[in-house]
Amino acid sequence: MPELPEVETVVRELRAQVLNYRITHAELLRADLLKNLGCDATDFAAFFAGGTFISVERQGKYLLFTLDHGSRLLAHLGMTGKFIVAGEKDPPPKWLCSQYHFKGGLRLDHVDVRRFGRLEIHPKGADIPVLKRLGIDPLSKAFNAKALPTLVLSRAGNKRRTRAIHTLLLDQSLIAGVGNIYAAEALFRAGIRPTRQAGKITKAELERLAKSIQTVLKEAVKAGGTTISDYRRVDDKPGGFRIRLRVYSREGELCRICGKTVKRVVLGGRSAYYCPLCQK
Numbered sequence: 001m002p003e004l005p006e007v008e009t010v011v012r013e014l015r016a017q018v019l020n021y022r023i024t025h026a027e028l029l030r031a032d033l034l035k036n037l038g039c040d041a042t043d044f045a046a047f048f049a050g051g052t053f054i055s056v057e058r059q060g061k062y063l064l065f066t067l068d069h070g071s072r073l074l075a076h077l078g079m080t081g082k083f084i085v086a087g088e089k090d091p092p093p094k095w096l097c098s099q100y101h102f103k104g105g106l107r108l109d110h111v112d113v114r115r116f117g118r119l120e121i122h123p124k125g126a127d128i129p130v131l132k133r134l135g136i137d138p139l140s141k142a143f144n145a146k147a148l149p150t151l152v153l154s155r156a157g158n159k160r161r162t163r164a165i166h167t168l169l170l171d172q173s174l175i176a177g178v179g180n181i182y183a184a185e186a187l188f189r190a191g192i193r194p195t196r197q198a199g200k201i202t203k204a205e206l207e208r209l210a211k212s213i214q215t216v217l218k219e220a221v222k223a224g225g226t227t228i229s230d231y232r233r234v235d236d237k238p239g240g241f242r243i244r245l246r247v248y249s250r251e252g253e254l255c256r257i258c259g260k261t262v263k264r265v266v267l268g269g270r271s272a273y274y275c276p277l278c279q280k
């Protein structure tokens with residue numbers, strides 16, 4: 001599933017390629033992806049007609065497009081969603097869910113094989129509830145040295161203390177954008193086992209973990225994200241971070257630091273990977 005670095009990559013590339021072109025028409029081909037109650041493909045087409053995207057931002061794992069008239073399109077890539085920039089003459093891709101045609105022959109194809117993604121259209125000034133529920137962005141200034149210890153160890157964090165740290169990192173209402181890949185990689189770099197109870201981790205370890213989260217996310221953004229299976233950049237090419245993964249998806253392989261066998265454990269229904277020697 002695309003996480004912060006993958007979504008950030010897509011957002012940056014879209015920003016460079018689709019802003020400020022007039023949208024001649026947009027089509028919704030898979031109505032089940034549009035989560036606005038009572039809206040259909042006709043409403044969707046009318047929403048975009050004649051507009052232009054003036055910005056694309058990332059919030060957690062969401063993409064937020066703003067149109068020149070102030071209304072916004074929210075998109076989530078789910079498991080297999082992609083935004084691919086194409087030319088009007090390119091053949092339509094398989095699994096097309098929505099499509100945006102721009103003046104000048106540019107086209108944006110939104111593809112999603114498994115359709116766990118979502119689209120929402122919002123008029124100017126409207127609140128977007130799913131964004132209000134997101135926690136701190138780990139690449140923002142708010143994610144400072146105190147942020148993670150506060151989330152885990154403060155009185156408000158009481159209920160969180162008994163959870164495994166890996167599970168806690170995946171909670172989007174606490175930290176927005178970290179998923180399975182980067183939780184595993186950050187915990188490895190911080191030397192903390194994914195199974196550790198959050199409340200039993202020291203303040204110093206949590207501060208180290210926060211730094212590891214930021215470092216690994218920044219490195220992955222630089223590499224264009226991690227492609228395990230479906231994730232693609234907007235030119236349909238894979239991200240370059242996979243070869244730099246130290247534990248994620250490497251069960252049974254050797255730790256690149258100590259040579260021990262990387263293990264996998266299931267926590268809260270999700271796979272967590274770790275090195276039994278490097279992580280305590």
Ligand SMILES: [Zn+2]
Pocket residue numbers: 255256257258259260275276277278279
């Ligand atoms: Zn190791």
